[in-house]
Amino acid sequence: xxxxxxxxxxxxxxxxxxxxxxxxxxxxxxxxxxxxxxxxxxxxxxxxxxxxxxxxxxxxxxxxxxxxxxxxxxxxxxxxxxxxxxxxxxxxxxxxxxxxxxxxxxxxxxxxxxxxxxxxxxxxxxxxxxxxxxxxxxxxxxxxxxxxxxxxxxxxxxxxxxxxxxxxxxxxxxxxxxxxxxxxxxxxxxxxxxxxxxxxxxxxxxxxxxxxxxxxxxxxxxxxxxxxxxxxxxxxxxxxxxxxxxxxxxxxxxxxxxxxxxxxxxxxxxxxxxxxxxxxxxxxxx
Amino acid sequence: xxxxxxxxxxxxxxxxxxxxxxxxxxxxxxxxxxxxxxxxxxxxxxxxxxxxxxxx
Numbered sequence: 001x002x003x004x005x006x007x008x009x010x011x012x013x014x015x016x017x018x019x020x021x022x023x024x025x026x027x028x029x030x031x032x033x034x035x036x037x038x039x040x041x042x043x044x045x046x047x048x049x050x051x052x053x054x055x056x057x058x059x060x061x062x063x064x065x066x067x068x069x070x071x072x073x074x075x076x077x078x079x080x081x082x083x084x085x086x087x088x089x090x091x092x093x094x095x096x097x098x099x100x101x102x103x104x105x106x107x108x109x110x111x112x113x114x115x116x117x118x119x120x121x122x123x124x125x126x127x128x129x130x131x132x133x134x135x136x137x138x139x140x141x142x143x144x145x146x147x148x149x150x151x152x153x154x155x156x157x158x159x160x161x162x163x164x165x166x167x168x169x170x171x172x173x174x175x176x177x178x179x180x181x182x183x184x185x186x187x188x189x190x191x192x193x194x195x196x197x198x199x200x201x202x203x204x205x206x207x208x209x210x211x212x213x214x215x216x217x218x219x220x221x222x223x224x225x226x227x228x229x230x231x232x233x234x235x236x237x238x239x240x241x242x243x244x245x246x247x248x249x250x251x252x253x254x255x256x257x258x259x260x261x262x263x264x265x266x267x268x269x270x271x272x273x274x275x276x277x278x279x280x281x282x283x284x285x286x
Numbered sequence: 287x288x289x290x291x292x293x294x295x296x297x298x299x300x301x302x303x304x305x306x307x308x309x310x311x312x313x314x315x316x317x318x319x320x321x322x323x324x325x326x327x328x329x330x331x332x333x334x335x336x337x338x339x340x341x342x
Binding site: 010016137251 | 342
């Protein structure tokens with residue numbers, strides 16, 4: 001019997017699919033752990049589980065609670081290290097650069113004056129992004145110096161986290177990007193996300209269609225997944241004139257629009273991976 | 287199946303069988319997100335606002 005702790009903020013469609021899959025397996029006992037309702041004495045084992053399946057929508061809660069479980073030798077999928085590497089866009093970009101993986105150029109700055117210099121270094125248009133955030137929120141396409149000055153001023157009023165200026169090269173996409181799903185470090189399926197807007201997230205109205213995985217996509221996905229530590233990942237790729245490039249990597253991915261579109265049972269494969277990893281952990285410890 | 291009232295627009299909300307506590311449902315009339323807070327008896331409330339660090 002494998003005791004799986006299921007950490008969540010909200011039961012989205014994805015969590016319901018995953019719970020249905022987990023609870024349908026005779027060898028699994030699931031303990032639901034709502035991330036906002038509990039408190040944790042860090043000297044005590046947080047729960048009687050063998051593995052924690054981290055599905056928090058809240059990056060901060062997921063990260064800290066994962067660390068608490070790991071401190072008590074309970075493996076977490078995805079691990080806190082993978083979460084740190086994917087949850088902060090700077091860290092992801094830095095790892096891509098360090099590993100020679102194609103990724104849009106990024107220049108960082110930490111005050112308003114240097115932010116303007118960073119934007120002018122990258123050139124117009126470019127994109128300002130919060131280092132932590134998702135669903136296409138608070139992204140700003142900067143077309144010229146006037147909009148740059150306005151965005152910087154607005155960001156300055158949003159608090160300390162927005163004083164970390166992540167300036168990314170704008171990629172002129174062909175009206176779509178690619179979301180590839182990776183389990184372990186193996187790509188299992190991918191979708192195109194098409195939109196008339198430059199923001200293609202399905203959370204913002206992007207339309208999903210199946211994207212066959214060719215050798216180039218598969219190779220890039222494997223390399224990028226390895227660079228962040230592997231696990232249950234969703235990689236966002238751009239198509240450029242010079243080939244594919246990795247934009248972002250998500251560690252608590254949404255997949256509701258991709259099961260029918262790709263014909264791949266994503267939650268089943270995710271649960272298979274969690275069980276396989278836990279079995280390997282048990283073998284290693286015995 | 288339980289029938290509730292949307293706290294935002296007073297529309298009638300039907301909870302389907304298989305609904306779980308913590309699940310987010312959307313009011314088909316006004317589109318607001320609602321969190322299921324209890325099942326016996328059933329209760330819903332406006333879902334917490336999205337936080338800055340929420341996402342994938």
